[in-house]
Amino acid sequence: MNFSLSLLSDPETVHLLLTGISVTLRLFIGALACGFVIALLLTAANLIPSRVVRALISLYVEYHRNVPTVVQIMVWYFGMPEILPKALKLWINQGNSEFSFALIALSLNVSAYYYEDIRSGIKAIAGTQLEAARAVGLSSAQALRCVVLPQAVRIAVPPIINRSLILFKDTSLAMVIGVTELTYQVKRIENITFQTFQIFMISTFLYLVISLMIALLGAQVARRYPANFKR
Amino acid sequence: MYDFISTYGMMFLVGSWPGGPIGGFAGTLILAALSLTAAFPIAMLIGTGRTSEIGIIRHLSTVWVYVFRSIPLIMIIFWAYFLLPTMMKTEIPPFWTAVSAIVIYESAFLAEIIRGGLQSLPAGQVEAARAMGLGYFQTLFTIQLPQALSNMIPSLLNQFVSTIKATSIVYIIGVNEAAFSAQQINSIELTGTLRTYLVLAMFYFFICALLSRVAKMLEAHLTAKRLGQAA
Amino acid sequence: MIKFENVNKWYKTYHALRDINGEVNTGEVVVVCGPSGSGKSTMIRTINKLEDIASGTIRVQGQCINDKHVNINQLRAGIGFVFQHFNLFPHLSVKDNVALSPIKVAGQSKAQAYEMADELLEKVGLYAKKDDMPANLSGGQQQRVAIARALAQQPPVILFDEPTSALDPEMVGEVLNVMKKLAADGMTMICVTHEMNFAREVADRIWFMDQGELLEDTTSNAFFTQATHERAQKFLADIIH
Numbered sequence: 001m002n003f004s005l006s007l008l009s010d011p012e013t014v015h016l017l018l019t020g021i022s023v024t025l026r027l028f029i030g031a032l033a034c035g036f037v038i039a040l041l042l043t044a045a046n047l048i049p050s051r052v053v054r055a056l057i058s059l060y061v062e063y064h065r066n067v068p069t070v071v072q073i074m075v076w077y078f079g080m081p082e083i084l085p086k087a088l089k090l091w092i093n094q095g096n097s098e099f100s101f102a103l104i105a106l107s108l109n110v111s112a113y114y115y116e117d118i119r120s121g122i123k124a125i126a127g128t129q130l131e132a133a134r135a136v137g138l139s140s141a142q143a144l145r146c147v148v149l150p151q152a153v154r155i156a157v158p159p160i161i162n163r164s165l166i167l168f169k170d171t172s173l174a175m176v177i178g179v180t181e182l183t184y185q186v187k188r189i190e191n192i193t194f195q196t197f198q199i200f201m202i203s204t205f206l207y208l209v210i211s212l213m214i215a216l217l218g219a220q221v222a223r224r225y226p227a228n229f230k231r
Numbered sequence: 232m233y234d235f236i237s238t239y240g241m242m243f244l245v246g247s248w249p250g251g252p253i254g255g256f257a258g259t260l261i262l263a264a265l266s267l268t269a270a271f272p273i274a275m276l277i278g279t280g281r282t283s284e285i286g287i288i289r290h291l292s293t294v295w296v297y298v299f300r301s302i303p304l305i306m307i308i309f310w311a312y313f314l315l316p317t318m319m320k321t322e323i324p325p326f327w328t329a330v331s332a333i334v335i336y337e338s339a340f341l342a343e344i345i346r347g348g349l350q351s352l353p354a355g356q357v358e359a360a361r362a363m364g365l366g367y368f369q370t371l372f373t374i375q376l377p378q379a380l381s382n383m384i385p386s387l388l389n390q391f392v393s394t395i396k397a398t399s400i401v402y403i404i405g406v407n408e409a410a411f412s413a414q415q416i417n418s419i420e421l422t423g424t425l426r427t428y429l430v431l432a433m434f435y436f437f438i439c440a441l442l443s444r445v446a447k448m449l450e451a452h453l454t455a456k457r458l459g460q461a462a
Numbered sequence: 463m464i465k466f467e468n469v470n471k472w473y474k475t476y477h478a479l480r481d482i483n484g485e486v487n488t489g490e491v492v493v494v495c496g497p498s499g500s501g502k503s504t505m506i507r508t509i510n511k512l513e514d515i516a517s518g519t520i521r522v523q524g525q526c527i528n529d530k531h532v533n534i535n536q537l538r539a540g541i542g543f544v545f546q547h548f549n550l551f552p553h554l555s556v557k558d559n560v561a562l563s564p565i566k567v568a569g570q571s572k573a574q575a576y577e578m579a580d581e582l583l584e585k586v587g588l589y590a591k592k593d594d595m596p597a598n599l600s601g602g603q604q605q606r607v608a609i610a611r612a613l614a615q616q617p618p619v620i621l622f623d624e625p626t627s628a629l630d631p632e633m634v635g636e637v638l639n640v641m642k643k644l645a646a647d648g649m650t651m652i653c654v655t656h657e658m659n660f661a662r663e664v665a666d667r668i669w670f671m672d673q674g675e676l677l678e679d680t681t682s683n684a685f686f687t688q689a690t691h692e693r694a695q696k697f698l699a700d701i702i703h
Contacts, residue, residue, distance in 0.1 A: 066392075066439035067432045068399035071410060075432055078417070079425030165301075172303035176403060183305050196313050204302055204310075211301035359549035362510055363615060364539025364567040373566065377553050 007198050013189050020185030021206065027103060027171045027181060032164055034107035039114035043122070047144070057115075064112035070173045072109055077101040077177040102174035110167045117159040121152035155227045161218030168214055169207075182206065235426060239416050243434060246407050254407030256434055262326070262401070262408055263394040266333035273338040278345030279371060292342070299339035304397055308332040312404055329401040337394055344386045348379035382453065388446035392439045399435070409434060463488045463619060463650055464509060466676075469518035471504065478504050479515070480674040486652055486667075488618070491645045493661040493682075494654045496671035497697060502654045503546075505671065506621050509652070510541045523618065539567045542612030542620035546628050548604045550596040550611070557583065557592040560611045567615070575614075582610040586640050602633025606640055613644075620644070622653040658701055662686060670694045 007013045046057055064072065077098065081089055092100050125148050133143035175184035186203045190196050246254020253261065280292030299307070311332040315323045352375060360370040402411035413431040417424055464486040471479040479501050486492050494502045507513040508520060511527060511534055519526050527537055550559050557579045564575035583589045586606040588599075596604055605625060612620050622641065626634040638660050645651060645664045655661065661668060661682060668685040670678035670693075677691045689695050 062440055063432070063436060066396075066436045066443065068396035068410075068435055070399050071428065071432050071435060074410075074413075075425070075428045079428045082423075082425045169301075169303040172305045173400065175305065176400075183303065183309075186306075186309070200306070200310055200313065204306055207303065207306060208298065208301050212297075215301075353549075355545060355547055355549035356551065358512060359543075359545060359551070361535075362512060362538055362541075362543040362545075363563045363611075364535045364537075365563075366535050369566055373562070374551055378551075381553075 004198065005202070007189070007193060007195055007202065010193070013193065013199075016185045016189055017182070017202070017206075019180060020182035021210075023099070023179060024168075024171050024181040025210075027099070027106065027174060027179070028168050030103050031106035031110055031167055031171075034103070035110035035167070036114055036160075038107065038111035039118055042111065042115045043118050046119070061112045061115060064109050065116070069106070069109050069170050070176060073102055073105040073173055073177060076105040096179075098174070098177050098179045102171075102177060102179045106167065106170060106174070109170070110163060113163045114156075114160055117156040117163065118152060120159070121154070121156035122148055124155050125151045151227070151229075154225050154229070157218075157222050157225060157227070161215070161222065164218065165211060165214055168211060232426065235423070236430070239427075239430075242412050242416060243409065243430065246412050252407050254409075255412045256409045256438070258406070258408040258411075259395060259398050260438075262329060262333070262398045262406070263391065266330050266398075267337055267341070267391055267394050269330065270334045270337040270341055273334065274341030274345055277338060277342035279349065281342065281346045282349055296339045296342055299336055300343075304332065304336050304400055305403075307336050308401065308404060311335075325401070325405040326407070328404060329398070329406045333394065333397060333401075336397070337390070340390055340393070341387075344383055344390060345379070347386070348383035349375055351382060352378055385446045385450035385453065388442060388449065392442045392446070395439060395442075396435065463523055464652070465519075465521040466505075467519045467521070469505075469508065469515050469520060471508065471513065471515050478674050479508070482518070482676050484669060484676055484679055486619075486650065488650050489648050490666045491649075491651045491653070491664055492667045492669055493665040494652065494669045494671060495656065495658065495661065495697070496677075499673075500671040501674040502671050503623050505676075506623055506652060506654050509621060510538050510543055512543075535567070539563070539615055540617055540619075542615050542617040544605070544608050544612050544620065544622045544625050546624040548596075548601070548608045548628075550604055550608055552596050554596075555592070556588065556594050556596065556599070556607050559596065559607060560614050563611065563615050578614060579610070582613050583607070585613070585643075586610045587636075600633060601629045602636045605629065605633075605637045609637070609640055609644075619650040619652070622651065622655065624654050624656070626655065626657060656701075670697065672697070 042057055042060070045053060048054075067075075080101070084092075129147055129151065130143055133147040134140070138146065171181055172183040174181055175187070178184070182203060186199055189199045193199065242255060244255045245257045246252065248254065248257070252258075277292045277295050280288045281296065283289045283292070308329065311328045312325075315328055315331060356374055356378070357370060360374045365373070398406075398408055399410045402408060402414060405411070409431060413427055417427050420427060466482045466484045469479055469482040470477070482505060494506065496502055504513055508515050509522065509527075515528070519528060521527070522537065522541065525532065525537075550556075551562070554562065557576060560579040560582055561572070561575040564570040564578055565572060570578075580589060580592065583592050586609055588603060588606055588610070591599060591603065591607075596607065599607065609620075609625075625641070626637050629637065634657070638657060641651070641653070641660070642664050653660075653665075665682040668678065668680060668682050669676055670685065670689070670691070672693045678685060678689060678694045680689075685694070686698070689698055
């Protein structure tokens with residue numbers, strides 16, 4: 001049990017750690033943003049009065065909520081290249097294909113949860129607010145956009161923050177396909193330096209601190225955009 | 232596809248049993264059920280500790296919950312893989328390493344479910360029990376837990392679903408479960424990876440979707456019962 | 463038997479109990495009345511320490527309850543408490559609710575405890591419902607079971623915190639009848655209530671509280687005919703319409 005922090009004075013270790021943190025954060029923020037946009041698109045798509053569309057959305061959500069995230073990543077990285085058109089494959093392989101596929105998998109995964117959270121928010125508001133909006137003459141679409149959605153998104157903030165914390169932890173799953181995020185780097189550093197205890201302590205501390213920061217940031221957002229609009 | 236299922240179906244379901252250790256989906260379920268059951272007593276301690284009147288117990292429990300909910304499961308698995316053989320002075324089979332890691336991980340989430348269940352009881356229940364002269368533990372075991380546990384069942388079931396999904400990562404330390412079987416099949420087949428991983432996904436999909444549905448029905452049933460009682 | 467000496471309590475900056483002084487003797491029935499928010503419930507809940515006090519002493523059978531070495535559970539076991547919202551344990555049957563305290567606190571055998579439960583349920587008129595679950599009983603029936611549950615502690619005193627306020631009007635009578643019987647049997651009772659007819663019939667003394675102060679502490683007759691404090695007079699005028 002080596003309680004020193006000698007690794008932090010080793011430039012190679014620090015470099016690997018910083019790369020790891022950078023990749024983790026890029027994966028996290030990227031998936032959060034893409035996932036949220038996709039969730040909004042799904043919310044809009046759910047309005048289309050087509051049984052088929054609704055069933056497809058339902059299937060999409062159920063798939064991404066019931067299949068483990070790491071399996072979803074595996075399906076994308078190991079499986080999808082089989083069916084992707086050649087041109088697309090070449091384009092993806094030019095960049096960091098592992099990162100790209102992990103990003104896609106995580107974005108789709110979290111989008112299903114965000115979509116459900118937004119929908120719960122809408123269901124909580126819909127009823128009387130929708131009636132009131134229609135009563136003052138707004139159309140269905142206007143009512144949704146100007147009255148229901150702004151309130152629904154605010155109600156959805158706490159569960160979305162909760163899910164985002166889980167997303168942050170899920171970025172570590174990308175290491176199984178070789179994405180050089182923090183956990184991957186930890187393993188690498190361990191293999192190089194054999195200072196297992198030290199590097200585990202440092203990385204655990206990093207995960208705790210970043211999780212805490214995300215939680216605090218989320219609490220700030222929740223306070224500035226409260227569900228009952230109380231200033 | 233039919234040939235694929237008939238050749239590898241058993242491998243997905245039970246691994247190389249009876250010719251070898253039990254694995255595949257059976258392994259997944261055993262791992263999940265065992266871990267969750269073992270985590271329960273710890274979660275009870277932490278969950279009741281969270282509502283304790285004694286400051287130090289309350290603070291330690293809170294720290295436990297926040298720490299183990301902020302670290303990715305992979306990190307906990309690495310810790311277990313590294314610490315357990317050192318502490319127990321002997322080799323630990325990957326299965327038990329995985330169980331230990333998942334137990335610690337799940338204890339934090341279960342503790343919160345238990346805390347929620349205890350706090351959802353009407354305050355008058357604890358008051359009436361204490362007014363009679365029942366002590367802290369008497370109140371906990373004869374009045375609070377019997378009522379809280381039945382309310383918690385849908386949440387516990389949902390947590391079981393989460394645990395099943397969480398087990399999918401332990402293949403990286405060589406535990407025999409569903410994802411591990413998929414990898415083995417892949418190394419035999421060498422092609423059709425998409426099909427292999429989609430079948431894996433489907434296994435998780437069906438069992439998790441089924442259990443989630445049951446949990447939802449139980450929740451609706453309990454809410455109806457509760458509203459019926461209040462009326 | 464129960465004595466308040468200069469008792470004060472604050473909720474943050476709100477002075478909930480102001481210098482309460484009063485005494486309840488053995489066998490007395492004391493009714494505590496007053497407008498809402500006057501501190502009546504708070505005061506009665508300080509007796510079995512469901513609420514704490516900031517200063518002053520409360521003595522139960524001579525013992526100061528704020529002493530460090532007072533065993534809270536023992537103290538409470540010796541005081542019966544009936545809540546406004548009954549607070550029966552929904553997962554236990556009626557007879558289990560009543561027998562719980564004798565078994566778990568007094569350490570009686572199950573046979574003894576259930577025998578006592580039968581007697582007490584008979585006394586409150588609910589022997590027939592002893593195997594039912596609380597959810598199947600009406601409000602008035604539940605409250606009578608709650609009274610039987612308090613009696614099972616064989617306490618020297620029973621406290622009632624607005625026992626009929628949560629009941630539909632037609633059920634108030636059945637609960638008050640049980641309470642009248644208890645009073646006639648000589649039980650020491652402190653009762654926070656708005657039922658002034660009950661007070662007139664049964665109470666030995668009336669305590670009138672307003673805004674945290676104990677303004678009147680007189681015999682029941684004296685209160686209704688010659689209440690001296692102007693707020694008490696206003697209260698009486700308001701309720702007797």
